[in-house]
Amino acid sequence: MRRVVITGIGVFASTGKNAESFFATLIQGKSAIRRIQQFDPSQLSVQIAAEIPGYEPLDYFPAKRLDLLDRFSQFALIASKEAMESSGIQLRDEERPRFGVVTGTGMGGATTFDSGYYNLYAKQVTRMHPFTIPKIMHNAATSQICMEFGAQGPALTTATACSSAGHAMGEAFHIIKYGMADMMLTGGSESPITFGMIRSWESVRVLAVGNGDPSRACRPFSLDREGFVMGEGAAMLLFEELEHAKQRGAKIYAEIAGFGMSSDASHITQPSIDGPARAVRMALAEAGVNPDEVDYINAHGTATRVNDITETRVIKEVFGNHAPKLAVSSTKSMHGHAMGATGAIEMAATVQTIVRGVIPPTANYTQPDPECDLDYVPNEAREKPVRVAVSNSFAFGGLNAVLLVRRFE
Amino acid sequence: MDVSQKVIEIIAREQHLDLSKITVDSTFAELGIDSLDGVNILFALEEEFKLDIPDTVAQNMRSVRQVIDSLTRVLEGKDVSDLVAMAKGEPSASVS
Numbered sequence: 051m052r053r054v055v056i057t058g059i060g061v062f063a064s065t066g067k068n069a070e071s072f073f074a075t076l077i078q079g080k081s082a083i084r085r086i087q088q089f090d091p092s093q094l095s096v097q098i099a100a101e102i103p104g105y106e107p108l109d110y111f112p113a114k115r116l117d118l119l120d121r122f123s124q125f126a127l128i129a130s131k132e133a134m135e136s137s138g139i140q141l142r143d144e145e146r147p148r149f150g151v152v153t154g155t156g157m158g159g160a161t162t163f164d165s166g167y168y169n170l171y172a173k174q175v176t177r178m179h180p181f182t183i184p185k186i187m188h189n190a191a192t193s194q195i196c197m198e199f200g201a202q203g204p205a206l207t208t209a210t211a212c213s214s215a216g217h218a219m220g221e222a223f224h225i226i227k228y229g230m231a232d233m234m235l236t237g238g239s240e241s242p243i244t245f246g247m248i249r250s251w252e253s254v255r256v257l258a259v260g261n262g263d264p265s266r267a268c269r270p271f272s273l274d275r276e277g278f279v280m281g282e283g284a285a286m287l288l289f290e291e292l293e294h295a296k297q298r299g300a301k302i303y304a305e306i307a308g309f310g311m312s313s314d315a316s317h318i319t320q321p322s323i324d325g326p327a328r329a330v331r332m333a334l335a336e337a338g339v340n341p342d343e344v345d346y347i348n349a350h351g352t353a354t355r356v357n358d359i360t361e362t363r364v365i366k367e368v369f370g371n372h373a374p375k376l377a378v379s380s381t382k383s384m385h386g387h388a389m390g391a392t393g394a395i396e397m398a399a400t401v402q403t404i405v406r407g408v409i410p411p412t413a414n415y416t417q418p419d420p421e422c423d424l425d426y427v428p429n430e431a432r433e434k435p436v437r438v439a440v441s442n443s444f445a446f447g448g449l450n451a452v453l454l455v456r457r458f459e
Numbered sequence: 460m461d462v463s464q465k466v467i468e469i470i471a472r473e474q475h476l477d478l479s480k481i482t483v484d485s486t487f488a489e490l491g492i493d494s495l496d497g498v499n500i501l502f503a504l505e506e507e508f509k510l511d512i513p514d515t516v517a518q519n520m521r522s523v524r525q526v527i528d529s530l531t532r533v534l535e536g537k538d539v540s541d542l543v544a545m546a547k548g549e550p551s552a553s554v555s
Contacts, residue, residue: 112475113475114474114475117475117499118495177502177505177506179499179502180495180498180499180501180502181495181499184495
């Protein structure tokens, strides 16, 4: 059976503009959540988000190129470039049909939508800009990456809300495993911080307000939690078939060994126990890993009451007696919830726990919740060898994606 | 208003090109203007001149001179029904 390894990582996130600084910030337990800068949020109840600080598109792209790039595609390209460079790969032309791309996004070109509709409805312009469609389409990021790096193999976009990147990486893993390609650039990208989007999420009553001290707003698994905080960014990973990676002497970060996905088929927003549990078990089974071999879970950990309690029960159900011995942390406490990108951002963190033997904490943990009684690595990073790690993504709509990575041996 | 100068300015702005690179004799192909760039230029012209350029006219625009001539006729309210796409294979201001 073909094995798949991770040979490149790129991150462009609120907590760091490359993979190195991203993880360094997480290890320090530092949150990137601030008052929103992209527009004046003073009319909103929720005025905070995890934005990429000081982002200037012209620092990264020529003006002509930017005309066709929504913010989510910009992030995708920046993270992809780092992933490709870190992999050291030099593609030969004949390899291009064996090189593909799968990226996830929940909202696609949300910022272009928002400004376009503002002009159309509020300012009553009579025409939409002709680049609106090529910028907003969910597959724009995938297509832009394909064009940038000459990827001519299997390519698609997944849109499963908060699980988008998880599903993308799972698909990319299987595309290589089952022989359709040898290399896949995969991850997720999202730029959901718009006036209209925050207003919409406000109405669901799941966002933390946190206007006092934004950096402490997101408190997963803590009794005094108040909800999640929107984030933005992208992370991309290069997945590669093991023999292909060995032949070119690639640096191998970790092996991607299992993927599980499932549907709750029960409620459009409220998660079940059964659905996520089946996805975790599926990932373990594909990897041939026993529950007691898992060292670390990067939790979905949104900091909503429903998620945190449900996810805790899922972990206890699947891992049984091993559950209290597992390290579980939610890095969303620092980089926010980057929606369709979040699974990839969290995978970038998860892989580093294996590479470096240090687990990022759940920041802002203040009070134990009797219904959340696992080891959430509160507030302080922990040095611990990690051989097997799991990353959970549980989406609105009840669509779950779980990935298992292990140290390459 | 000098339509020629305005057209050249708009093409330069939208293509992020130096003004000196563009003359009335430049073709879209020479300027690297593809079909999607073409509809973008069309959009900018419609915004600037506050008019609608019919698709049949747009399909005939493959050079700066054709843009200027077509636009002038539209601006003067002349009949443009004879301006239909004849040439094939050259980029025009239409993605269809």
